[in-house]
Amino acid sequence: xxxxxxxxxxxxxxxxxxxxxxxxxxxxxxxxxMECTKEEVLLLYRILPKELAxxxxxxxxxxxxxxxxxxxxxxxxxxxxxxxxxDDTVDIIEEMPANVVxxxxxxxxxxxxxxxxxxxxxxxxxxxxxxxxxYVSLRKTMTVAEAFARIRSTGVDKETIYTCYVTxxxxxxxxxxxxxxxxxxDMESLVGDIxxxxxxxxxxxxxxxxxxxxxxxxxxxxxxxxxxxxRLVGIVTFDDAMDVIQEETREDFEIMAAMTPSEDxxxxxxxxxxxxxxxxWLLFLMLSATITGSILTYYEKAFETIPLLVSFIPxxxxxxGNCGSQSSTMIIRGLAVDEIHLKDFFRVxxxxxxxxxxxxxxxxxxxxxxxxxxxxxxxxxxxxGLTLVATIILAKSMGCVLPMLAKKLNLDPAIMxxxxxxxxxxxxxxxxxxxxxxxxxxx
Amino acid sequence: xxxxxxxxxxxxxxxxxxxxxxxxxxxxxxxxxMECTKEEVLLLYRILPKELAxxxxxxxxxxxxxxxxxxxxxxxxxxxxxxxxxDDTVDIIEEMPANVVxxxxxxxxxxxxxxxxxxxxxxxxxxxxxxxxxYVSLRKTMTVAEAFARIRSTGVDKETIYTCYVTxxxxxxxxxxxxxxxxxxDMESLVGDIxxxxxxxxxxxxxxxxxxxxxxxxxxxxxxxxxxxxRLVGIVTFDDAMDVIQEETREDFEIMAAMTPSEDxxxxxxxxxxxxxxxxWLLFLMLSATITGSILTYYEKAFETIPLLVSFIPxxxxxxGNCGSQSSTMIIRGLAVDEIHLKDFFRVxxxxxxxxxxxxxxxxxxxxxxxxxxxxxxxxxxxxGLTLVATIILAKSMGCVLPMLAKKLNLDPAIMxxxxxxxxxxxxxxxxxxxxxxxxxxx
Numbered sequence: 001x002x003x004x005x006x007x008x009x010x011x012x013x014x015x016x017x018x019x020x021x022x023x024x025x026x027x028x029x030x031x032x033x034m035e036c037t038k039e040e041v042l043l044l045y046r047i048l049p050k051e052l053a054x055x056x057x058x059x060x061x062x063x064x065x066x067x068x069x070x071x072x073x074x075x076x077x078x079x080x081x082x083x084x085x086x087d088d089t090v091d092i093i094e095e096m097p098a099n100v101v102x103x104x105x106x107x108x109x110x111x112x113x114x115x116x117x118x119x120x121x122x123x124x125x126x127x128x129x130x131x132x133x134x135y136v137s138l139r140k141t142m143t144v145a146e147a148f149a150r151i152r153s154t155g156v157d158k159e160t161i162y163t164c165y166v167t168x169x170x171x172x173x174x175x176x177x178x179x180x181x182x183x184x185x186d187m188e189s190l191v192g193d194i195x196x197x198x199x200x201x202x203x204x205x206x207x208x209x210x211x212x213x214x215x216x217x218x219x220x221x222x223x224x225x226x227x228x229x230x231r232l233v234g235i236v237t238f239d240d241a242m243d244v245i246q247e248e249t250r251e252d253f254e255i256m257a258a259m260t261p262s263e264d265x266x267x268x269x270x271x272x273x274x275x276x277x278x279x280x281w282l283l284f285l286m287l288s289a290t291i292t293g294s295i296l297t298y299y300e301k302a303f304e305t306i307p308l309l310v311s312f313i314p315x316x317x318x319x320x321g322n323c324g325s326q327s328s329t330m331i332i333r334g335l336a337v338d339e340i341h342l343k344d345f346f347r348v349x350x351x352x353x354x355x356x357x358x359x360x361x362x363x364x365x366x367x368x369x370x371x372x373x374x375x376x377x378x379x380x381x382x383x384x385g386l387t388l389v390a391t392i393i394l395a396k397s398m399g400c401v402l403p404m405l406a407k408k409l410n411l412d413p414a415i416m417x418x419x420x421x422x423x424x425x426x427x428x429x430x431x432x433x434x435x436x437x438x439x440x441x442x443x
Numbered sequence: 444x445x446x447x448x449x450x451x452x453x454x455x456x457x458x459x460x461x462x463x464x465x466x467x468x469x470x471x472x473x474x475x476x477m478e479c480t481k482e483e484v485l486l487l488y489r490i491l492p493k494e495l496a497x498x499x500x501x502x503x504x505x506x507x508x509x510x511x512x513x514x515x516x517x518x519x520x521x522x523x524x525x526x527x528x529x530d531d532t533v534d535i536i537e538e539m540p541a542n543v544v545x546x547x548x549x550x551x552x553x554x555x556x557x558x559x560x561x562x563x564x565x566x567x568x569x570x571x572x573x574x575x576x577x578y579v580s581l582r583k584t585m586t587v588a589e590a591f592a593r594i595r596s597t598g599v600d601k602e603t604i605y606t607c608y609v610t611x612x613x614x615x616x617x618x619x620x621x622x623x624x625x626x627x628x629d630m631e632s633l634v635g636d637i638x639x640x641x642x643x644x645x646x647x648x649x650x651x652x653x654x655x656x657x658x659x660x661x662x663x664x665x666x667x668x669x670x671x672x673x674r675l676v677g678i679v680t681f682d683d684a685m686d687v688i689q690e691e692t693r694e695d696f697e698i699m700a701a702m703t704p705s706e707d708x709x710x711x712x713x714x715x716x717x718x719x720x721x722x723x724w725l726l727f728l729m730l731s732a733t734i735t736g737s738i739l740t741y742y743e744k745a746f747e748t749i750p751l752l753v754s755f756i757p758x759x760x761x762x763x764g765n766c767g768s769q770s771s772t773m774i775i776r777g778l779a780v781d782e783i784h785l786k787d788f789f790r791v792x793x794x795x796x797x798x799x800x801x802x803x804x805x806x807x808x809x810x811x812x813x814x815x816x817x818x819x820x821x822x823x824x825x826x827x828g829l830t831l832v833a834t835i836i837l838a839k840s841m842g843c844v845l846p847m848l849a850k851k852l853n854l855d856p857a858i859m860x861x862x863x864x865x866x867x868x869x870x871x872x873x874x875x876x877x878x879x880x881x882x883x884x885x886x
Contacts, residue, residue: 023641027660152626161623162605179622180604183595198466216689217470219682221664238681239662245685246659249692250776257772257861258765266777267787271794275801278769285765286806290813292757300750307743310753314735314760314869321764322701322728322862326721329700333693334709344710351714358718363729370733418700418861419765426757 002032009040018047026052030059042071054083061268062095069100078107085159086112087132087240090119127211128204130244131225131234136164140174140192144185151179160237163222166195171231173201173224201226204233208244213338215241252336256329256417258285285423292317292427299434305443308375312384313430319363320391320429321422327352327399328421332413335403345404352396360392383437390436391429398424445475452483461490469495473502485514497526504711505538512543521550528602529555530575530683533562570654571647573687574668574677579607583617583635587628594622603680606665609638614674616667618642644669647676651687656781658684695779699772699860701728728866735760735870742877748886751818755827756873762806763834763872764865770795770842771864775856778846788847795839803835826880833879834872841867 001020008017021029021044029048033041033056045053045068057065057080069077081089081104089108093101093116105113115133122128136158138147147164155161164182166175175195185194201224202211214223215238225234251261258281262269269277296313303309331348334340340348364385371381399421403413437443444463451460464472464487472491476484476499488496488511500508500523512520524532524547532551536544536559548556558576565571579601581590590607598604607625609618618638628637644667645654657666658681668677694704701724705712712720739756746752774791777783783791807828814824842864846856880886 025643025661148626155623156627161626179626180598183591183604183622184599200468216685218468219685238685242659242662242681242685242688245688246780250780253772253776257768259769259772265782266773267782267790267794271797271801274794274798275805278766278798279802279805282762282765282769282802282806283809286758286762286810287813289758289761292761293754296757297751297754300753303753304747304750307747308740310743310746311736311740313756314739314873315729315732317757317760318732318735318866318869319725319729321865322725323721325700325862326702326725329696329702330709333696337689337693339708339710347710351710351717354714355717355721358714359722359725362718362722363725366726367729370730419768422764422865423761426761430757 002035005032005044006036006040009043014043014047017044021048022052026055027059029056034061034064038067038071041068046076050079051083054080058084058088058092061265062092063268065092066096066100069096069103074107077103081108081112085132085134086115086119087130087159090116090129093120122204125208126204127202127206127208127225127236128234130208130211130240131204131236132159132240133234134158135222135224135232135235136161137232138164138166138177138191140166140168140190140195142191143187144182144189144191144194145187147177147182147191160222160235163220163235165224165232165235166191167232173199173226173230173232175199176224199224201230202236203227209248211236212241212244212248216245216337248336252332252414255412255414256332256419258282258417258419281419285419288423289426292423292430295427295430295434299430299438302434302438302443306437306441308380309434309437313433315367316384316387316391316429316433317422317426319388320395320425321418323356323359323392324395324399324421324425325418327355327396328403328417331400331403332417335407335413342404342408348400348404349397352400353393356393356396357389360389363392364388379441383433383440386436386440387429387433390432391425394428394432395421395425445478448475448487449479449483452486457486457490460487464491465495469498470502472499477504477507481510481514484511489519493522494526497523501527501531501535504708505535506711508535509539509543512539512546517550520546524551524555528575528577529558529562530573530602533559533572536563565647568651569647570645570649570651570668570679571677573651573654573683574647574679575602575683576677577601578665578667578675578678579604580675581607581609581620581634583609583611583633583638585634586630587625587632587634587637588630590620590625590634603665603678606663606678608667608675608678609634610675616642616644616669616673616675619667642667644673645679646670652691654679655684655687655691659688659780691779695775695857698855698857699775699862701725701860701862724862728862731866732869735866735873738870738873738877742873742881745877745881745886749880749884751823752877752880756876758810759827759830759834759872759876760865760869762831763838763868764861766799766802766835767838767842767864767868768861770798770839771846771860774843774846775860778850778856785847785851791843791847792840795843796836799836799839800832803832806835807831822884826876826883829879829883830872830876833875834868837871837875838864838868 005017005020033044048056093104108116134157136151136155138150151161162179164177165173166177168174175197176199177191177195181194200214200218204225204227222235222237224232225236227233254261260277260280262277331340367388368381368385371384372378402416402421406413406416448460448463476487491499536547551559577600579594579598581593594604605622607620608616609620611617618640619642620634620638624637643657643661647668647670665678665680667675668679670676697704703720703723705720774783810831811824811828814827815821845859845864849856849859
């Protein structure tokens with residue numbers, strides 16, 4: 001596709017190029033443009049119909065957006081800004097350097113400028129920061145026919161028209177009504193009679209993660225955002241909630257792999273930035289691992305007497321770590337999707353201990369057979385078997401206790417994932433191993 | 444809330460209880476009902492208005508659904524089935540035992556039965572298995588007014604009416620038109636003139652994960668599903684796509700923590716089932732860890748001469764494992780969300796190696812200082828430093844090569860996550876460690 005467009009550009013067939021682009025989805029055009037040179041981007045961008053151009057603009061990476069804004073004439077900038085939804089404008093502003101922000105605000109009309117400044121005040125990750133203020137509002141006293149007239153006259157600029165919000169004169173939210181209900185109702189019915197008065201709403205300062213969970217749970221198209229006095233201030237739409245879910249999942253994955261979550265995509269993040277995101281946990285875990293090292297030093301006599309003992313350390317530490325990660329992953333994910341709650345604490349521990357008994361006995365038997373066949377020593381088989389059972393029970397208990405404890409302390413449970421659990425379990429398992437060994441073997 | 448309802452039930456105030464429930468969201472009613480006794484569930488369920496009852500039914504866990512179906516009279520079952528969307532019926536059937544399935548099919552009307560059987564044929568995880576066949580279809584020759592008349596007459600049973608599908612007489616999909624476009628158009632316009640003819644569609648056998656990605660990328664409300672001849676067979680709606688995203692994420696988390704993905708929620712899965720899901724990888728990784736053990740045995744002489752060397756093993760293995768997990772997590776996630784592609788292979792490796800150099804030199808210096816201060820041996824500090832740099836470069840390279848290799852081989856990249864990478868890196872790091880030690884130290 002890109003080659004075809006490039007060919008057309010070279011032949012200066014701008015209109016044909018525009019015709020191809022015009023039929024594509026904004027997200028696809030953005031991907032195509034981001035592979036072009038700066039000049040081509042600007043050229044192609046100017047060919048697009050205004051509304052489509054704005055939709056493409058929203059889909060582009062911040063650095064390309066910045067380049068474009070720098071290249072725009074004042075009139076072009078104003079045209080784009082006029083077409084953008086308010087929440088997208090705010091998202092873009094948050095990524096831009098100060099001089100670009102100034103230019104954007106200068107070319108917004110006074111009313112938008114005020115709204116943008118209001119939206120910028122909401123804390124990052126709050127419902128207010130992801131909401132849009134462009135919704136269709138109706139009155140209780142309107143008939144369905146009047147409601148449709150209002151949707152027709154104001155709907156073109158709204159992010160969604162399918163859920164309409166019925167407000168009182170003081171902006172208090174009285175109810176919601178879907179276009180489906182309107183369409184299936186009699187034209188003379190009053191909006192006040194057909195609207196839903198029991199609806200789910202969120203507050204401006206609610207965490208965006210909780211907002212996303214509401215979408216996931218109820219399957220809504222949009223949820224109204226109200227202030228403390230139940231005055232309607234905006235709406236959040238499902239596509240923004242989807243973005244939040246993806247963002248939060250990404251964050252969880254990164255934290256669970258002992259990284260500081262990154263703001264940008266993999267390739268946009270510099271080597272230096274990647275290094276910075278990874279070094280803190282590596283340093284912390286490296287220094288923590290020296291505790292396991294000290295425990296080993298303490299039992300030097302044991303492995304000087306029976307050097308074979310050392311060769312089982314990787315197996316014991318590895319198995320303990322893996323068992324702990326399994327449990328902590330289940331619990332962290334369960335907490336994240338509200339499948340597990342803090343009140344389930346003892347139920348979870350009881351379950352994990354039974355699972356630990358089940359898998360550890362199985363592993364102990366298999367490993368015991370292997371050791372007996374290779375080394376003909378049932379004593380060592382027994383030591384390893386007992387160590388495995390003890391370590392796995394410990395690992396699985398910690399794998400569920402620590403994430404839940406983190407949650408209780410209002411920390412992110414995801415920090416209690418594999419890397420940290422493994423490091424803690426390592427120390428414990430080595431300690432347990434050598435104690436059992438010194439008890440049962442002639443050391 | 445539950446207490447209030449229970450009180451009302453005890454006082455036999457069924458209508459009041461129903462009035463409270465009636466104003467709640469289906470998902471919330473389902474949660475409340477699932478905490479009640481079997482008798483209460485049935486009682487409360489029968490109080491609900493039919494349409495709401497069906498919506499609540501869909502939100503319940505399969506075991507409660509089964510209990511309810513068993514308790515329903517034939518007439519009640521038929522009423523619920525009539526209210527359900529076809530895709531929900533199919534989802535429920537897939538979870539039920541044979542006798543319940545028979546009963547459901549017996550009480551469906553012949554037309555639905557045929558449709559259900561068709562839908563049941565689509566493979567698990569295909570677009571066909573998550574699509575619904577209840578959509579609004581229009582004709583090119585209709586005017587906007589006629590289109591609205593058709594939406595009004597057929598829309599009540601459709602899962603979404605906001606995107607309508609324009610088909611030819613042979614069911615071929617000609618275009619799509621949104622209710623927003625219809626509302627903003629002139630009543631006399633022809634649907635054929637205002638419909639979108641360039642649309643994104645999916646095929647019945649497409650992977651549900653790719654379908655979910657399309658929703659994430661384009662932010663659509665619904666996507667049409669067509670067969671190989673571009674005949675419209677159904678639509679997938681955004682809420683189903685959201686479920687798929689959550690399901691796939693859950694699967695990734697579980698695979699990445701060395702588990703076989705589970706079908707049910709944490710508490711619904713029995714201890715035995717959890718054990719089964721976890722044991723395979725544990726066994727495999729435990730036996731693989733013996734390779735590291737053998738390498739250690741091979742270098743017995745080294746740690747018999749300098750026992751201190753053993754105490755650094757946990758730190759080296761741990762750091763190597765953590766570095767590998769960081770890289771593999773970034774790559775697996777990047778591949779999953781289409782941020783990284785196979786063609787980026789060398790770009791990724793080059794980036795990871797530079798990151799490895801950066802973090803490993805930092806860790807080597809910190810660790811070197813610590814070792815020098817504690818043990819006054821710059822030789823050991825040097826051995827450990829070189830080992831860290833070599834191990835980390837190796838770990839980070841494997842962390843990106845293995846997931847991409849898995850993808851290339853059409854395996855799930857998620858299997859190449861922390862547990863497997865750690866086990867492989869363990870062997871390599873111990874090998875590297877003792878070789879460097881024997882080279883630089885008097886052994």
